[in-house]
Amino acid sequence: MAFSALLRPALLAAARSPRMERTVTRIPVTRSLVDRFVAGETEDQAIAATTSILDSGRYISIDHLGEDTTDSAQADATVSHYLALLSDLAALSQKTASTSPASVRNVEVSLKLSALGQFLPRDGHKVALENAHKICTAAEEAGAWVTVDAEDHTTTDSTLSIVRELRKDFPSLGTVLQAYLKRTEADCRDLSGPGSRIRLCKGAYKEPASVAFQGKEAVDEAYLRCLRILMNGQGYPMVASHDPAMIEAALQQAKAKGRTADEFEIQMLYGIRDAEQLRLIGEDKHLRVYLPYGEQWYGYFMRRLAERPANLTFFLRSLMSHN
Incomplete structure (x- = not known):
């Protein structure tokens, strides 16, 4: 099974997780990525x-x-x-x-x-x-x-x-x-x-x-x-x-x-x-x-990441480059 196919259910579940929302929204790089979709x-x-x-x-x-x-x-x-x-x-x-x-x-x-x-x-x-x-x-x-x-x-x-x-x-x-x-x-x-x-x-x-x-x-x-x-x-x-x-x-x-x-x-x-x-x-x-x-914007953003592997890859690369 493709990596993206394994991650999609997890991302969709995370879209409705208050705990994950607090984590993702506090990452500084997230805001610049959100601007791409919102x-x-x-x-x-x-x-x-x-x-x-x-x-x-x-x-x-x-x-x-x-x-x-x-x-x-x-x-x-x-x-x-x-x-x-x-x-x-x-x-x-x-x-x-x-x-x-x-x-x-x-x-x-x-x-x-x-x-x-x-x-x-x-x-x-x-x-x-x-x-x-x-x-x-x-x-x-x-x-x-x-x-x-x-x-x-x-x-x-x-x-x-x-x-x-x-x-x-x-x-x-x-x-x-x-x-x-x-x-x-x-x-x-x-x-x-x-x-x-x-x-x-x-x-x-x-x-x-x-x-x-x-x-x-x-x-x-x-x-x-x-x-x-x-x-x-x-x-x-x-x-x-x-x-x-x-x-x-x-x-x-x-x-x-x-x-x-x-x-x-x-x-x-x-x-x-x-x-x-x-x-x-x-x-x-x-x-x-x-x-x-x-x-x-959090739930919408997470569903966009789950929909297309290119979106998820872009997000992960950006996170890695800012660590």
Whole structure:
């Protein structure tokens, strides 16, 4: 078994370990590495990075980092961050709207429902729904899209239920499906109707074999099956991958189904494969950058290390060079 395959489960477990968080965040070199994947801790820093990305012809999806909130005040603070962000994004959205087709919004925010109170001991589902509704309302006023992120499999039923409720008032609302979950093919069929926006990713959490495919080959095959369902559907597929094979498959499937460049998009993470992002833009493909910011960067950072051996190697080399 490859070294990276052995480390990935450990890194994903560490992503939710308070003890490991204290250790990693105290290492001086960590901050400089985090800057590669996270666009700062404040709205101003996020807006500055967003402006640069939009100027390059790419679209943006901004995530205020945070998850697993069990405190209502923290959930309220997350809502406030999004409302402030969307107030700033309104001007950017209007300024750059003419560069994107009428059917596509070049500015989007991504939400984790667990950061909005989904796990609160009483009425968590209701609180998260209400908080998400506030953000969606502000996004509509700002001319921005909203996509609800996926988290670990224990949240999927609640998350999709909230998504269905929100779509009654906000039909353009998108959501994320994770191809490694065995249920996802059925969810793709259920959610690929007219007007839907589905971001398909492979999955970034440590999941048991009872609910998720294990191993790269099995996950890749699941991704391709789910991608085919979405491309055959009536919605707007959002292909979230850095894997050249998956991107090429998406482009080929879109061509075979007669989809124009305005009827799907590729999505990549901030700080990863910038040259490839710009190459796709140069070929008139729609590409959206997922840009995270905020103080609660630890879990996100650890999952990025676990996803790609190159990220982990870069981190370890940097640690060694600073010892």
